[in-house]
Amino acid sequence: MATRLLQHRSADGTRRVILATGDSAVFLDSPATVRELALMAIDAGHSLADAAAARAGSQAVDIAAELAAGTLLPAIDHDDTARVWLTGTGLTHLGSAEGRDKMHRDAAQAEKQTDSMRMFLEGLEGGKPTAGTEGQQPEWFYKGDGTQLVGPGQPLTMPAFAKDGGEEPELAGIYLIGADGTPWRLGLALANEFSDHVTERHNYLWLAHSKLRQAALGAELLLGNPPADVRGTSRVLRDGATLWEKPFLSGEDNMSHSLANLEHHHFKYGLFRRPGDIHVHFFGTATLSFSDGIKTQEGDAFEIAAAPFALPLHNPLARAAAGPVPFAVKAL
Structure with a gap:
């Protein structure tokens, strides 16, 4: 159980x-x-x-x-939101390169192998190293601190300037850094990593911009050894009806990297081993409604469900109010 x-x-x-x-x-x-x-x-x-x-x-x-x-909170939080790191790795799942490669190939209008495909293939070859050896490092990105984390039922709010607000159904590893700097994996949570795929598609060098968005975390923290095969369903709802639905796979059996390899390449940086910090690390996905031509709009809702989690993760899509353009910095 x-x-x-x-x-x-x-x-x-x-x-x-x-x-x-x-x-x-x-x-x-x-x-x-x-x-x-x-x-x-x-x-x-x-x-x-x-x-x-x-x-x-x-x-x-x-x-x-x-x-x-509405009484359940995200599976983890911290009373000091600055002590929470939201990060992730991409191109980690079998099949995850297909959508990304098409996105970047269409943008570049080139026939050569894209950097996305090269990175995926390198991970496929070296992402699951034998014990005691270092594997291929994955794509890595930063999403923000604890202020960007929302819980079940809360809106995922894209910035006013966002070109898109798209779901990414994933598993997230939850970590606490011990007093001696040791990272402790507390468990896994169901997550919606949420990204701006239109911005990323314009130029893959804008991936960093596209990832500076909120993320949703399910209510349940799954304890014990991570399941090797996780099978779930991702949905986009519009006006209460299903607009798009597709199964998604996660767990190491469906990944090109082992969790240990992804964890090593994150926590090898001393910056990420500060005692007392919480890390929410998103492990990636191969399933996006954006890849199937879905254009989300305000008022849509995302729903992600997967066993052995008993509860789905449901979040409506919203857009923040517009701020000043351009945003002015004052000289002191």
Whole structure:
């Protein structure tokens, strides 16, 4: 049975952690957040699942009802949003190069192999190294800090200047950096990495711009060994009806990189091993509605679901109000 942790906030602001095992769930007696629980587990030398089980209370909870009530938070957060890193890796899934390659080839109008395809093939060859060896480094990108993280049911808001707001159904690794600088993987969460594919398509060197967007994180933190084969469904809804729907695959069996290789090439930088920081790292996808010609619009909604997560991740699409153009910096 899949063991998950969820974060709950009641109407009066009181926070609690939920332990879900299979179809049953209970509130923990303490602490109030997953991050606090993880720190306790590290200090005690216990697994996160054991630390949660030791604090399980007797009050049962219906997590589907809580999701509908809007009381479930993202699977992880930090009271200091500047201590949360949102990053990711692309071209990591079998089939992920097809859409990207077409996007960049159409933009370049060239027949030579694109940089995207070259990177994918290099990852396919060297992304799953044998134990004790270093594999091929992946594409890497930065999305922002904790201010860019939204939870289940919350709008994914693209900037006023965005050319597109497109879903990316993914798994995200959730990490906490221990006091000695050790990265601890707390688990995996269902995620919508959200990107501006029109901006990226214009020029692949604008990938960095296209990724500076919000991201949504599901309510459930899946504990234990990551599943090797995850199969889910990604949908775009318009006016309550399904506009587009497609299955997506994740997990190492469906990837050109191992999680260990992706983790190594992220945490090899000392910058990312600052004690106390939270990292949400998106592992990539091969399934995009944009690749099938879908043009999303404000009011659409994204829905991502995949076992062994019990709850879907649903987020409406919104656009921020326009700011000054050009944005002026004042001299001091």
